[in-house]
Amino acid sequence: MARQPDGPPPPPTVQKLRIRYAKRGRLRFASHRDLARTLERALRRAQVPMAFSAGFSPHPKISYLGAAPTGAASEAEYVEIGLSVRCDPEAVRAALDAALPQDVAVVDCVEAQEGTGSLADRIDTSVWRVELPGVAPGELRSAVEAFLAREVVTVAKRTKNGLRDIDARAPVTSAFAAEEGGCAILHVVVRQGTPAVRPDDVLAALAAVADLRPPLPPRAVREAQGRLDDTGTVADPLGPDRAASTRCQGEHATI
Amino acid sequence: MTGETLYPRLEPLLAQIQKPIQYVGGELNSQVKPWDDAAVHWALMYPDAYEVGLPNQGLMILYEVLNERPDALAERTYAVWPDLAALMRENGVPQFTVDGHRSVRDFDLLGVSFATELGYTNLLEALDLAGVPLHGVDRDETHPVVVAGGHAAFNPEPVSDFVDCAVLGDGEQVVGDITDVVKAWKEQGRPGGRVELLARLARVDGVYVPRFYAFSYGPDGAIAAVTRTRDDVPARVGKRTVMDLDEWPYPKTPLVPLAESVHERMSVEIFRGCTRGCRFCQAGMITRPVRERTITGIGSMVDQGLKATGYEEVGLLSLSSADHSEIGSLAKELADRYEGTNTSLSLPSTRVDAFNVTLANELSRNGRRSGLTFAPEGGSERIRRVINKTVSKEDLVRTVTTAYANGWRQVKLYFMCGLPTETDEDVLEIAELAVEVIRAGREASGQKDVRCTVSIGGFVPKPHTPFQWAGQASAETIDSRLKLLRQAINSDRRIGRSIGLRYHDGKPGVIEGLLSRGDRRVGRVIERVWREGGKFDGWSEHFSYDRWTAAAAEELAPYGVDLDWFTTRERTEHEILPWDHLDSGLDKEWLWEDWQEALSEEEVADCRWTPCYDCGVCPTMGTEIQIGPTGRSLLPLTVV
Ligand code: SF4
Numbered sequence: 001m002a003r004q005p006d007g008p009p010p011p012p013t014v015q016k017l018r019i020r021y022a023k024r025g026r027l028r029f030a031s032h033r034d035l036a037r038t039l040e041r042a043l044r045r046a047q048v049p050m051a052f053s054a055g056f057s058p059h060p061k062i063s064y065l066g067a068a069p070t071g072a073a074s075e076a077e078y079v080e081i082g083l084s085v086r087c088d089p090e091a092v093r094a095a096l097d098a099a100l101p102q103d104v105a106v107v108d109c110v111e112a113q114e115g116t117g118s119l120a121d122r123i124d125t126s127v128w129r130v131e132l133p134g135v136a137p138g139e140l141r142s143a144v145e146a147f148l149a150r151e152v153v154t155v156a157k158r159t160k161n162g163l164r165d166i167d168a169r170a171p172v173t174s175a176f177a178a179e180e181g182g183c184a185i186l187h188v189v190v191r192q193g194t195p196a197v198r199p200d201d202v203l204a205a206l207a208a209v210a211d212l213r214p215p216l217p218p219r220a221v222r223e224a225q226g227r228l229d230d231t232g233t234v235a236d237p238l239g240p241d242r243a244a245s246t247r248c249q250g251e252h253a254t255i
Numbered sequence: 256m257t258g259e260t261l262y263p264r265l266e267p268l269l270a271q272i273q274k275p276i277q278y279v280g281g282e283l284n285s286q287v288k289p290w291d292d293a294a295v296h297w298a299l300m301y302p303d304a305y306e307v308g309l310p311n312q313g314l315m316i317l318y319e320v321l322n323e324r325p326d327a328l329a330e331r332t333y334a335v336w337p338d339l340a341a342l343m344r345e346n347g348v349p350q351f352t353v354d355g356h357r358s359v360r361d362f363d364l365l366g367v368s369f370a371t372e373l374g375y376t377n378l379l380e381a382l383d384l385a386g387v388p389l390h391g392v393d394r395d396e397t398h399p400v401v402v403a404g405g406h407a408a409f410n411p412e413p414v415s416d417f418v419d420c421a422v423l424g425d426g427e428q429v430v431g432d433i434t435d436v437v438k439a440w441k442e443q444g445r446p447g448g449r450v451e452l453l454a455r456l457a458r459v460d461g462v463y464v465p466r467f468y469a470f471s472y473g474p475d476g477a478i479a480a481v482t483r484t485r486d487d488v489p490a491r492v493g494k495r496t497v498m499d500l501d502e503w504p505y506p507k508t509p510l511v512p513l514a515e516s517v518h519e520r521m522s523v524e525i526f527r528g529c530t531r532g533c534r535f536c537q538a539g540m541i542t543r544p545v546r547e548r549t550i551t552g553i554g555s556m557v558d559q560g561l562k563a564t565g566y567e568e569v570g571l572l573s574l575s576s577a578d579h580s581e582i583g584s585l586a587k588e589l590a591d592r593y594e595g596t597n598t599s600l601s602l603p604s605t606r607v608d609a610f611n612v613t614l615a616n617e618l619s620r621n622g623r624r625s626g627l628t629f630a631p632e633g634g635s636e637r638i639r640r641v642i643n644k645t646v647s648k649e650d651l652v653r654t655v656t657t658a659y660a661n662g663w664r665q666v667k668l669y670f671m672c673g674l675p676t677e678t679d680e681d682v683l684e685i686a687e688l689a690v691e692v693i694r695a696g697r698e699a700s701g702q703k704d705v706r707c708t709v710s711i712g713g714f715v716p717k718p719h720t721p722f723q724w725a726g727q728a729s730a731e732t733i734d735s736r737l738k739l740l741r742q743a744i745n746s747d748r749r750i751g752r753s754i755g756l757r758y759h760d761g762k763p764g765v766i767e768g769l770l771s772r773g774d775r776r777v778g779r780v781i782e783r784v785w786r787e788g789g790k791f792d793g794w795s796e797h798f799s800y801d802r803w804t805a806a807a808a809e810e811l812a813p814y815g816v817d818l819d820w821f822t823t824r825e826r827t828e829h830e831i832l833p834w835d836h837l838d839s840g841l842d843k844e845w846l847w848e849d850w851q852e853a854l855s856e857e858e859v860a861d862c863r864w865t866p867c868y869d870c871g872v873c874p875t876m877g878t879e880i881q882i883g884p885t886g887r888s889l890l891p892l893t894v895v
Contacts, residue, residue, distance in 0.1 A: 027513070029275035034513045041511060041565030058597055071270050099279055101513070217270030
């Protein structure tokens with residue numbers, strides 16, 4: 001039988017909050033684990049009443065959804081937290097935002113509503129914007145055209161089990177080249193899967209099909225995540241909770 | 256422009272390397288002051304990787320103490336891994352601080368904290384990347400003054416070509432004194448150039464400027480004399496000691512990294528110094544006497560630190576934390592205060608004779624129960640008398656068994672190998688002890704899953720300790736004893752599988768020994784090794800024993816000495832040691848007597864509880880033991 005610590009079990013989860021946050025600026029170099037640690041500590045500094053798991057090593061109830069890679073910025077990272085005391089989502093958002101480093105911003109916080117399903121089920125696609133300093137916009141445009149014209153573009157990807165060939169073309173549902181202030185910008189919408197195809201892989205594919213080789217490291221930002229619908233738009237994953245919460249208002253403690 | 260940020264030039268490089276987060280700064284509680292607001296600029300370096308250097312308390316304290324002064328600015332810099340260093344050289348980006356990403360070359364001072372001698376090559380690498388001449392004599396008044404501190408600074412001779420000053424002892428006050436001197440010299444228009452500045456610094460209490468002292472050597476290779484080259488510098492330099500730690504409650508707002516570091520907790524130093532008198536322990540010898548923070552002082556530091564960091568574990572730091580005169584009430588009252596918050600307390604390790612279950616339970620009452628660590632250091636009772644860390648085998652087994660009986664499943668035991676007078680039998684007793692601990696533990700707990708990890712470090716004799724005269728065990732001796740020990744532990748699989756054995760081979764210890772007890776002649780070895788690519792010597796994947804031994808053989812030969820001369824050779828009573836002109840307060844005659852008593856296996860008691868035995872520190876330094884109990888208690892925190 002598993003040993004249990006003496007004393008009462010930890011208080012149960014009474015409320016779940018779903019949070020969207022952004023990582024920007026210098027903190028694009030933070031990894032998923034760096035952000036997880038930072039978020040956990042910020043929750044403590046903000047004195048958010050977290051629910052904890054039972055056992056000798058209690059952990060706060062936090063579940064993370066697929067994180068943007070190290071080096072990529074993001075405006076749309078998602079996490080779900082369990083609380084032991086009900087709180088006003090907006091108060092939690094503001095307190096957490098204040099406790100996090102400047103380059104991490106809490107953009108949105110809503111209460112998870114019963115019967116709306118899991119957050120993970122509402123996310124299957126990422127919308128990326130990749131700045132390519134030093135690349136001529138016209139060159140990017142023709143590279144994107146060459147890429148879209150192909151059915152399969154195989155690139156080597158470093159995975160846990162070493163280098164592996166993957167198809168970077170199939171998960172890309174749309175891509176186009178733009179220009180801002182003379183800098184070429186790649187907009188690309190990618191379906192999430194395993195192994196994940198990320199901006200680096202798309203760029204490797206552009207190198208493979210059109211020999212596009214950026215002279216400077218590109219800067220990627222994940223602009224949105226969500227479910228891709230038939231019209232090609234990505235739906236806000238917090239939408240269903242927001243819609244349901246306007247129908248039933250609970251009473252909230254403040255923090 | 257000096258003080259300008261290099262970040263725009265650094266950023267493209269960060270996209271191409273491992274763990275870029277360690278170079279971006281922006282840690283919680285870090286600060287970037289405007290360059291021109293400060294009269295004196297300090298770059299503070301920990302000469303190892305960021306993950307090791309960031310949690311360093313000493314550096315954090317100085318960072319805060321200096322930044323509190325309106326006329327000073329302090330930023331941090333760490334050793335850069337080879338992947339980024341190569342890109343920096345290629346792109347002309349110099350060694351930078353992680354706070355303002357300013358070039359280290361722009362600062363007035365570069366303070367380097369040496370916890371271990373294995374950071375020396377990283378200093379050379381940083382100087383080179385910074386564009387600062389390696390040798391102090393080649394620097395002019397526009398270059399930073401390189402100041403070494405930390406325990407290794409008690410024998411800075413091996414790096415005396417590369418550092419301009421070494422600071423002995425506690426840094427809190429002396430950094431202020433140095434700042435004043437540099438500020439005045441700058442305001443006066445830098446009179447007399449760099450040499451005058453260094454001469455002024457040499458007159459600051461606790462500051463040693465090696466270039467004003469000359470070494471001569473006798474035909475036997477030993478030091479013949481150390482003489483001053485100017486008479487306005489002290490003949491001997493004494494260490495600094497901060498009295499009344501409650502007045503120095505730093506760090507008040509500890510740094511919290513985004514990156515993973517070796518210590519995922521905040522720390523509060525509950526006392527400084529140790530008079531237990533373990534003869535191998537340089538830290539205990541050079542930080543005397545014991546100065547406790549009061550229970551209320553500790554309470555407010557814990558409170559403020561937790562609020563400022565969000566950590567869920569507080570380490571109560573010191574050289575032997577269970578010895579604090581109020582450790583029992585401290586643990587209980589902190590546990591009461593943080594009831595229900597998942598905040599746990601921990602001690603670095605516990606003396607076997609100071610452990611009790613109540614204390615251990617209080618420490619983990621509100622949070623994770625971490626493993627227990629004991630450090631008997633010596634395998635046999637005999638060798639424990641030699642090192643003056645006496646505990647009987649029965650007491651050791653009983654203590655560990657009590658821990659198992661009370662629900663702990665994992666106990667770590669620290670030992671050393673290569674201690675003076677040690678034989679194979681002393682080391683083999685570690686195996687007997689571990690086996691007995693597991694047997695008794697299984698019985699007492701009724702569980703089969705109790706585990707014991709035995710960690711072994713090679714002993715390196717250190718300056719300012721009774722073992723400073725000892726011959727160091729060779730790498731071969733250490734390796735053969737460790738092999739015997741491993742065989743002994745594995746001989747009974749049913750017990751052996753519950754025992755984990757962790758150790759390193761004896762080679763890095765030999766080089767650490769060379770750097771610890773070396774003199775000025777060793778500087779050429781360090782430089783040669785760095786030129787041949789040596790850095791990160793504390794990391795087994797970077798350390799090259801062959802590179803060190805080859806460099807030592809060639810660079811020391813002209814002097815008629817060698818690696819063995821500095822390491823395995825036993826010193827005689829009256830030999831001039833390279834650190835004799837640096838005063839830790841300890842009386843050399845007392846140290847020699849203690850060395851003789853070690854050889855005859857005699858113990859000394861702790862001067863906190865028995866009369867002073869005249870080690871020399873208190874009268875020389877004008878200090879005294881400061882311990883409780885104060886009898887005060889922690890008030891509950893008012894909830895707002
Ligand atoms: S001088 Fe005496 S009281 Fe002070 S540390 Fe040494 S032995 Fe202890």
